[in-house]
Amino acid sequence: MKDFDVLVVGSGAGGAMAAYTLTKAGHKVLMLEAGRDYDPTTETPMFNTGADAPLMGAGTVDKDFGFYDATVDGGWTVPGEPYTTGENSEFLWWRARMLGGRTNHWGRFSLRFSEHDFKGKTRDGLGADWPFEYADIAPWYDKTEDLVGVCGTNTGLDDMPDSAEGVLQPPPKARVPELLVSAAAKKLGIATAPMHRAVLTRPKDDRQACFYATPCGRGCSIGAAFQTTTSLIPMARATGKLEIITNAMVSSVDADENGKVNAVTYIDKETQQAVTLSARVVVLAASACESARILLNSKSEKFPMGLANSSGQVGKNIMDSTGASLGAQIPLLEGRPRYNEDGHTANHLFIPWWGHAQHARGELDFPRGYHFEIGSGFRAPGSGAPGNLQGYGKEIADQAKRQYGAYVGLALRGEMLPNAQSYMEIDEKVQDKWGIPVAKFHWAWSKHELKQVEHGLKTAKKILETMGAKFTDPLPSAETAIAKGGQIIHEVGSTRMGASATDSVTNQYGQTWDCDNLFVMDGGVFASNPHKNCTLTIMTLVMRNASWLASQLDKGAL
Amino acid sequence: MDNTIQKGADYQYKSGMTRRDSLKWLSVLSASALVPSLAACGSPKDQTKAIAGHWPDLKLDKIQAKGYGKDPELVNADRMAWPRTLTPAQLTLVAVLSDIIVPRDGAVPSASEVSVPDVVDEWVSAPYDRQQRDRLDILSTLAWIDTEAETRVSKKFA
Ligand SMILES: Cc1cc2nc3c(=O)[nH]c(=O)nc-3n(C[C@H](O)[C@H](O)[C@H](O)COP(=O)(O)OP(=O)(O)OC[C@H]3O[C@@H](n4cnc5c(N)ncnc54)[C@H](O)[C@@H]3O)c2cc1C
Ligand code: SF4
Numbered sequence: 283m284k285d286f287d288v289l290v291v292g293s294g295a296g297g298a299m300a301a302y303t304l305t306k307a308g309h310k311v312l313m314l315e316a317g318r319d320y321d322p323t324t325e326t327p328m329f330n331t332g333a334d335a336p337l338m339g340a341g342t343v344d345k346d347f348g349f350y351d352a353t354v355d356g357g358w359t360v361p362g363e364p365y366t367t368g369e370n371s372e373f374l375w376w377r378a379r380m381l382g383g384r385t386n387h388w389g390r391f392s393l394r395f396s397e398h399d400f401k402g403k404t405r406d407g408l409g410a411d412w413p414f415e416y417a418d419i420a421p422w423y424d425k426t427e428d429l430v431g432v433c434g435t436n437t438g439l440d441d442m443p444d445s446a447e448g449v450l451q452p453p454p455k456a457r458v459p460e461l462l463v464s465a466a467a468k469k470l471g472i473a474t475a476p477m478h479r480a481v482l483t484r485p486k487d488d489r490q491a492c493f494y495a496t497p498c499g500r501g502c503s504i505g506a507a508f509q510t511t512t513s514l515i516p517m518a519r520a521t522g523k524l525e526i527i528t529n530a531m532v533s534s535v536d537a538d539e540n541g542k543v544n545a546v547t548y549i550d551k552e553t554q555q556a557v558t559l560s561a562r563v564v565v566l567a568a569s570a571c572e573s574a575r576i577l578l579n580s581k582s583e584k585f586p587m588g589l590a591n592s593s594g595q596v597g598k599n600i601m602d603s604t605g606a607s608l609g610a611q612i613p614l615l616e617g618r619p620r621y622n623e624d625g626h627t628a629n630h631l632f633i634p635w636w637g638h639a640q641h642a643r644g645e646l647d648f649p650r651g652y653h654f655e656i657g658s659g660f661r662a663p664g665s666g667a668p669g670n671l672q673g674y675g676k677e678i679a680d681q682a683k684r685q686y687g688a689y690v691g692l693a694l695r696g697e698m699l700p701n702a703q704s705y706m707e708i709d710e711k712v713q714d715k716w717g718i719p720v721a722k723f724h725w726a727w728s729k730h731e732l733k734q735v736e737h738g739l740k741t742a743k744k745i746l747e748t749m750g751a752k753f754t755d756p757l758p759s760a761e762t763a764i765a766k767g768g769q770i771i772h773e774v775g776s777t778r779m780g781a782s783a784t785d786s787v788t789n790q791y792g793q794t795w796d797c798d799n800l801f802v803m804d805g806g807v808f809a810s811n812p813h814k815n816c817t818l819t820i821m822t823l824v825m826r827n828a829s830w831l832a833s834q835l836d837k838g839a840l
Numbered sequence: 841m842d843n844t845i846q847k848g849a850d851y852q853y854k855s856g857m858t859r860r861d862s863l864k865w866l867s868v869l870s871a872s873a874l875v876p877s878l879a880a881c882g883s884p885k886d887q888t889k890a891i892a893g894h895w896p897d898l899k900l901d902k903i904q905a906k907g908y909g910k911d912p913e914l915v916n917a918d919r920m921a922w923p924r925t926l927t928p929a930q931l932t933l934v935a936v937l938s939d940i941i942v943p944r945d946g947a948v949p950s951a952s953e954v955s956v957p958d959v960v961d962e963w964v965s966a967p968y969d970r971q972q973r974d975r976l977d978i979l980s981t982l983a984w985i986d987t988e989a990e991t992r993v994s995k996k997f998a
Contacts, residue, residue: 330917334919345908349912350914354911675940676943
């Protein structure tokens, strides 16, 4: 099994894009994936109803986001693979153990970062700048959006850089409650825009267009909602240059005394045996915190603090998105005529960050922006009765009917700054069932995030009140409203890129400063975590950086 | 399946009951004194007083069954991943109560006609924490209603 140029660890957004880009450029790739093989065309319960599922599909510790969620062998817990947390720290770590990783069930929100996002430190002195300009990466965003298939429009808003002409697919029409949000927000001087989602509204390659009927979190067997198992992985396989070993849990990367990486060790989960494969070039894309864990567990005489960690930054600077939500029953929407409002599952309109000018004028007491995702519409009922139903008989049935589809929720997703209290290390006392030492997380929000959430809750309340909602209870404090660390599942930054080897782990191509044949190609390399959901940028960086890696291989530079 | 209902207390819920069957026993039920008396104790103050009197202190054995695990078959889900635990009498009581909450309305079926008692049975028999908490609440409520009915009309509720 030595007949490959690059060994890629992980098959999610990062690993699959790396394999796709490298094989298309003519290089042979061996991919190691810790989870089992997974085939969305046969395994997706697209049309099953809640009544077909245990507990009407309600979430349990086995299936946290509901019975039909596509996650295999994972969720908030992975059996036999614990992690620990420091004192007074809470951190939630969502993992999936399956081919395609978390792309099988992600929300597919796909918003570009802007020059403003890449240069936050230059602007306000906080966090870190990225080691390139927006202009360097803009063409790669175009290529990635085109390959992945993203619906949305160019808005010209300062928070949403335009895509090249013809790249975006047309977005679906806004839902009625979203139009009401839009009207209310407009009154407050806040714009709404079509959400950009990695969902096809027109056919592409072997993938079909969305038919607007089934919840995307279960996966999409027709390939409309992007997941690597219906797109990048089959496409890379079709080149004949990709080989995949599933159930292969990588434990360490080995390096020689010159600092060159020369092998990868994994546990074959079926035989429980450790297997060591020599490798010329290694790409880690096991997800931000798993890749950092592998590096920290790869200790040697030459690398006593873990591989590629001469800066001491591996595991540091972990950032999630901030999260908080506020919702209300909107009387105006009650009793409206019934029609299908499924759409492509998620919000068709959202509220991009509108505060650039206010920030520039110094009017805000928090440094970084956020957006709102809108939850609304007639949805297939689940296992719970929504709303505050009282009484019984016809009375309660009438209430339920009237209230159905009239609830609107605004979910804040905001930028977090890195801080010294939020990081991971290895817990030397605890091993997973494969004998690999586990990650230990430390977490604290700073005043920047709390002030931002406070502002967000007040704004959400104003928008909902403008729509006619009545609030009797006071708003919760930011400390109670803010989601836990990791809960928004946008954890990045654990192997950040930068302009210098002293304060970052990789250069702008994801190449580690310490080992030139070792790359990180997942969210670990993020220098900051703008509020715009990370995965489109993970894939864009990987397409760019794997192309650069391919050019280095072609030149014989590695 | 014979679901003939005689006036009195021998109605028994069976899953898959027909519309005609449930209409029959519902009319029996609403003719009885139970529904109005339930309505009469609607004020929270009365309820607290009654509950304080004899809220059952059930000691339930922990459900030992296993859950469906982290990688269940999704397309053809196994609805019987764990055994059911409600007794026929409890199921019947759930049927009566759920049909008081959601009776048939024209063409819209009642709760028991769409097997709500089976879903409640699946729910309270499930080995997960949340369902186990609900099990204590629900079984306590069922036991309370029976005792309450006995003290009021010298008859079990259903
Ligand atoms: C419910 C949900 C909704 C989300 N919504 C959005 C959204 O709308 N927009 C957005 O941008 N992002 C969203 N995300 C986040 C998104 O899923 C991740 O950012 C993205 O999948 C990260 O890609 P990755 O390749 O780094 O990791 P993953 O997709 O997690 O893939 C990593 C793979 O590596 C494997 N692996 C891990 N450790 C090892 C090891 N030691 N050896 C071998 N293999 C290993 C894993 O099994 C996994 O298959 C969401 C996530 C969830 C869970
Ligand atoms: S709504 Fe559309 S994109 Fe989502 S799963 Fe269904 S068909 Fe696929």
